[in-house]
Amino acid sequence: MPAVANPILNFLRQQIEQEIREHGPIPFSRYMELCLYDSEFGYYSRNAAQFGKAGDFYTSSDVHAVFGRLLARQFEEMWRAMGSPARINLVEFGPGRGLFAQDVLDWSEKKFPDFFHALLYSLVERSPALRQRIAATLSRHIECDRARVVGVYPAGGPVSNVIVFANEFFDALPVEILSERGSLRIALENGHLVETWARPSPAELEFLDRYSVHPEDSKRLEVCLAAQQAMDRIAASIERGFFIAIDYGYTREEQLAGRHRGTLKAIRQHSISANPYEAPGEQDITADVNFTALAAVCAKHGLRIHKLITQAQFLMGIGEANQFADAFEECRLPQERAKGTLQLKHLVTPAGMGESFHVLVGYRGVAQETAKSLSGLSFGRKQTPDKNVLKT
Numbered sequence: 263m264p265a266v267a268n269p270i271l272n273f274l275r276q277q278i279e280q281e282i283r284e285h286g287p288i289p290f291s292r293y294m295e296l297c298l299y300d301s302e303f304g305y306y307s308r309n310a311a312q313f314g315k316a317g318d319f320y321t322s323s324d325v326h327a328v329f330g331r332l333l334a335r336q337f338e339e340m341w342r343a344m345g346s347p348a349r350i351n352l353v354e355f356g357p358g359r360g361l362f363a364q365d366v367l368d369w370s371e372k373k374f375p376d377f378f379h380a381l382l383y384s385l386v387e388r389s390p391a392l393r394q395r396i397a398a399t400l401s402r403h404i405e406c407d408r409a410r411v412v413g414v415y416p417a418g419g420p421v422s423n424v425i426v427f428a429n430e431f432f433d434a435l436p437v438e439i440l441s442e443r444g445s446l447r448i449a450l451e452n453g454h455l456v457e458t459w460a461r462p463s464p465a466e467l468e469f470l471d472r473y474s475v476h477p478e479d480s481k482r483l484e485v486c487l488a489a490q491q492a493m494d495r496i497a498a499s500i501e502r503g504f505f506i507a508i509d510y511g512y513t514r515e516e517q518l519a520g521r522h523r524g525t526l527k528a529i530r531q532h533s534i535s536a537n538p539y540e541a542p543g544e545q546d547i548t549a550d551v552n553f554t555a556l557a558a559v560c561a562k563h564g565l566r567i568h569k570l571i572t573q574a575q576f577l578m579g580i581g582e583a584n585q586f587a588d589a590f591e592e593c594r595l596p597q598e599r600a601k602g603t604l605q606l607k608h609l610v611t612p613a614g615m616g617e618s619f620h621v622l623v624g625y626r627g628v629a630q631e632t633a634k635s636l637s638g639l640s641f642g643r644k645q646t647p648d649k650n651v652l653k654t
């Protein structure tokens with residue numbers, strides 16, 4: 263059967279071709295930017311159907327509300343570590359549909375009323391369609407001024423008493439791709455998108471020198487300058503507080519050992535495609551996060567960085583004290599408990615998301631001993647070797 267042309271896909275494709283005709287070959291990051299965030303036809307701009315089991319991918323909050331509930335517990339502990347200020351700003355970058363925020367807000371209201379009373383939850387979401395969706399999901403909290411949703415984090419000076427959180431945000435930011443042949447450009451040849459290579463920019467070369475390795479043996483590497491810029495703004499905005507990023511990614515040390523090269527993926531209906539050019543705007547494009555590079559930006563701004571830990575260590579640390587009761591609150595039947603156990607396992611076991619996802623925590627204005635004793639940062643400290651995220 264002949265393929266039925268998707269008018270949306272065609273329109274974005276034409277727009278990309280037009281830009282190449284007008285300006286010449288475009289950097290890969292520009293191509294990725296248009297595919298994901300073109301204001302009308304970008305993958306994230308059009309609708310919210312890409313998330314969840316029925317969509318293209320799922321994230322931790324799709325697995326079970328316990329992810330947000332455990333983080334609520336950790337945020338409340340951080341708030342206390344800051345001396346329980348009358349106002350605590352929780353800022354989430356790239357919240358998607360707002361499921362995580364909903365779990366955090368609802369659980370805080372129920373379990374941590376003092377923290378909830380002090381809380382102002384800001385969701386910074388670039389996609390207008392997702393912002394609309396969030397506004398509907400969180401309407402009750404928005405009406406009470408407990409939450410607000412914005413497209414860009416409001417400019418202003420550094421904020422005191424703030425917790426900045428990002429789950430799977432940095433992996434969705436546009437990357438450059440480098441190989442021995444140079445920096446990737448997308449050109450147009452006989453109506454086809456083709457790859458060409460340009461001389462790498464000084465910024466790209468500096469990134470490789472400091473935070474990554476140089477490409478060899480026809481392998482590709484990603485350089486995420488957009489993530490560096492986002493991290494720069496976030497770190498500068500924290501006068502006193504914490505930064506927590508959860509994502510799949512790697513350190514430079516791991517790259518030096520030969521791993522995590524060429525991590526770019528296109529994802530559609532839960533399957534990974536090797537071809538990011540196949541259906542512009544119809545598939546997600548993502549790359550693993552370089553935690554060494556993000557940590558270096560935090561350190562440049564004077565944030566103290568905790569050693570990189572796995573999602574398993576982080577969640578186990580938060581949940582072990584009450585044996586993960588947060589996962590079983592509504593379970594009445596044994597089958598419900600069994601289902602909850604399986605979902606929890608998916609978040610913490612190596613076969614699920616426990617080992618591939620890592621947690622980067624930075625902080626400022628909080629004593630190191632206090633930060634290190636937070637439950638999420640204390641699990642199995644003696645048993646696990648340090649992953650030195652800042653070693654370059």
Ligand SMILES: C[S@@+](CC[C@H](N)C(=O)[O-])C[C@H]1O[C@@H](n2cnc3c(N)ncnc32)[C@H](O)[C@@H]1O
Nearest residue numbers: 306321356357358386387388389429430431434
């Ligand atoms: C992979 S999704 C993750 C969604 C959510 N955090 C979760 O775990 O389900 C990445 C999200 O980041 C958003 N995003 C990308 N760039 C952004 C930016 N510069 N500012 C705010 N949000 C952004 C995307 O629109 C998308 O909602």
